[in-house]
Amino acid sequence: MTNMNPSDKALVPFVSVDNMMKLVHHIGVEPMLRGLADYIEADFRRWELFDKTPRVASHSAEGVIELMPTSDGEVYGFKYVNGHPKNMKEGLQTVTAFGLLADVSNGYPVLLSEMTVLTALRTAATSAMVAKYLAPKGATTMAMIGNGAQSEFQSLAMKAICGVDSVRLYDVDPEATAKAALNLAGWGMNVVSCKTAEESMEGAQIITSCTADKQYATILTDNMIGAGVHINAIGGDCPGKTELHKDILARSDVFVEYPPQTRIEGEIQQMPQDFPVTEMWEVINGTAKGRTSNQQITLFDSVGFAIEDFSALRFVRDHIQNTEFFMDLDLLADPDEPRDLFGMLQRATQ
Amino acid sequence: MTNMNPSDKALVPFVSVDNMMKLVHHIGVEPMLRGLADYIEADFRRWELFDKTPRVASHSAEGVIELMPTSDGEVYGFKYVNGHPKNMKEGLQTVTAFGLLADVSNGYPVLLSEMTVLTALRTAATSAMVAKYLAPKGATTMAMIGNGAQSEFQSLAMKAICGVDSVRLYDVDPEATAKAALNLAGWGMNVVSCKTAEESMEGAQIITSCTADKQYATILTDNMIGAGVHINAIGGDCPGKTELHKDILARSDVFVEYPPQTRIEGEIQQMPQDFPVTEMWEVINGTAKGRTSNQQITLFDSVGFAIEDFSALRFVRDHIQNTEFFMDLDLLADPDEPRDLFGMLQRATQ
Incomplete structure (x- = not known):
């Protein structure tokens, strides 16, 4: 039996809605709002450094789904967010969102997080x-x-x-x-x-x-x-x-x-x-x-x-360290030998 | 104590790398390749129906991170993928990826999946x-x-x-x-x-x-x-x-x-x-x-x-039904009353 536990590189910290709410209460709502404002202000100060593209929107008759990417050259981030005004009448959120940070130097994601609650806070x-x-x-x-x-x-x-x-x-x-x-x-x-x-x-x-x-x-x-x-x-x-x-x-x-x-x-x-x-x-x-x-x-x-979401994700990344408010997600394939993806797949039966 | 279990709407099926490999072996490598080819061919046949945008790329000296969105009007999909040729020398994958499907009518994600293994298969x-x-x-x-x-x-x-x-x-x-x-x-x-x-x-x-x-x-x-x-x-x-x-x-x-x-x-x-x-x-x-x-x-x-990834994600969505090859992820905030996001957050302490 080959050890099928994924390596550290394959694991991406994930902050669920439940954990985000726990993180907010752990820090405190007002201190967290102040902390987010500090991170956002710091990123506005270095605004020129960021990759800025208008969001990529997919419009339909009933709403819009958008991807909002940006990067400061070291860290890349994007948010998925929808806007469906008619959702409210169906008992659904008008806006739901999640986001991701990745390492620009190797493209590996380093954080996946719910962003419905986080977007409300960052806005x-x-x-x-x-x-x-x-x-x-x-x-x-x-x-x-x-x-x-x-x-x-x-x-x-x-x-x-x-x-x-x-x-x-x-x-x-x-x-x-x-x-x-x-x-x-x-x-x-x-x-x-x-x-x-x-x-x-x-x-x-x-x-x-x-x-x-x-x-x-x-x-x-x-x-x-x-x-x-x-x-x-x-x-x-x-x-x-x-x-x-x-x-x-x-x-x-x-x-x-x-x-x-x-x-x-x-x-x-x-x-x-x-x-x-x-x-x-x-x-x-x-x-x-x-x-x-x-x-x-x-x-x-x-x-x-997008930069405001980037700041908010940075805040979360920095503040979940040494807490229990995240779980590791097996999101990335990471074979021992990078060219041997098929071998990894094949050995998964053993 | 309020019931903090997220509702069904808040949960998104997630296929990890481990589960993707299990799904591949459950179906069989060659049958799965044939099945993916059928889904891709079916989507090529209705090519004109799709929202087509060139991928959204963030280039750096060492590689690229891309988002590849598309939609057939009913289902929206995108893939996150990086390309870092120098990764191989550092023992990392040149390409890693994950992807998502969402319901166009309300913007709610319906599938999150690893796509490093899946991209290799769909390519x-x-x-x-x-x-x-x-x-x-x-x-x-x-x-x-x-x-x-x-x-x-x-x-x-x-x-x-x-x-x-x-x-x-x-x-x-x-x-x-x-x-x-x-x-x-x-x-x-x-x-x-x-x-x-x-x-x-x-x-x-x-x-x-x-x-x-x-x-x-x-x-x-x-x-x-x-x-x-x-x-x-x-x-x-x-x-x-x-x-x-x-x-x-x-x-x-x-x-x-x-x-x-x-x-x-x-x-x-x-x-x-x-x-x-x-x-x-x-x-x-x-x-x-x-x-x-x-x-x-x-x-x-x-x-x-992007349409090929969309087809591959459709295949996965259809084939994990009634299997154990996914887990439900608490990715979306879904308060009982959609306007009461703050109330949901506040009650999470109770």
Whole structure:
């Protein structure tokens, strides 16, 4: 009997949904959001180093399946993610995801991880990391419009990273608001459930919009937005899906992750191709200006970029070391003699 | 204590390397090669239906990592694959791979599988399926030039699918030839080890070249190739990597998988952009001609295309049903209420 145990090289650490949730609680939700924001910020600082390609999308009538690859030259990463707005009605997640890191020098995967939970965390961490640069100084109140799966993560990230202590919830569906309010109870925030979008924005310095319909919608109209706020626009993230009236965009200074992708997928798909935007990585490394006055409306037109997933996977890779929150997966064939794949197969009968 | 067992929807069947090898032996190597060839042929017949994009490659100094997605409108598939020629010297596989199928209608993955072993099988099955259409009638002898990891699979596929009963092995490294000869003993083929490429081609109606250097090489020169043979060119499969002298291409009728990809990656990268080629799927569905005379040199300039991986994954999905050759992986978050991802996370502590 040949020893059929795969070698170390053949094994890839895998973080299941169950283990990801255990890892989050082991670290703590808020410390993990802060840790993710630090990793994302560090990767924004070295933005120029990354291989950047727009995501590779396979569209169908009902949704989209995307692959989002990137590399910093030493580590390669990609995320598989779907977006199917109609899933919710069937009791399924609108968005599910998983991701992988690999060693660029030999192409061997080094981490496979669920990314449904992780994407929710990294999206919120990115929003809050950006708000730290763009929101008015001393911002304490956020309007949270759209109380779906992302809303609690956004609220806690703004608390953990920006010091927001009050969140005003609004959704067209009061049940969604009730769910978010219930989930946020006990996290040390002042939570207010509102009946209209206008009400949710009273006294808010940060306005986060995150709704899920795959259509042009006008969640925010121009007259709803006063001077001096920061808009964190999450939900407009694919062609044909926007949330803000274009007049708001015209009055705002717009900040983006990666212009070639955001011009296709973000709120600015409503604007001409030469509509001026600032790349967020340039604000972070000091090359471009963020907020310059109290009266300015800043707008983060967030669509989610591969580098943020890469940062999140790096965080997970570094933090599962010496824990029990992963299992080794026999994903790679690794014969003793690399040219002898057939011999390995043949010996598997013995 | 909340029931933390993931629902069925959250679980994705996973076929490890160990289970793939068990599946191969359960079905039998030759029956499996025939089965894969049938699935691949069926998908070539409905070629026009597929989403076709050239692979998404991330190149580095030492190799390449690629994602190869495709979809037939109902099922989506992709393969992760690396190519690092220098790996062999470090005791690693030049090529490792894994792949995934997902349901287009909701974006949920339905199969995750190792594909290092599976790719070796599907590459050989594709070569033999094509040779069935292009090789001279009654071909019984193959020259196998390059005796690396793919060589035994090629030999057995040509036996199982085309009736080849004699294989003549040649490699610049005699140890590789000895390894292949040893592995092929007992499979009912006449195996001849040769000292030169010329010797390996004596009496061969099919010439398969599959070497691994990432460089322009001339494994076959023009004067080595007589009339009436079928050349199965596997090794020239990325930019800068070819095996055949261009004079051979000029004398041959060249058949390809997907011209936009083959013109970049295949042997025909040496030829002008308008060099005439025939798409193999048109031969299979009867729209284009295959071999038309005994004197003709046919050449399959194979680079490997996403649809072949899709077919192979379909085969695996269909054949693991009611077997023990997979495990369920907790890859997807699936809260009872789709909008309540945070609630699911929060309850995971209880």
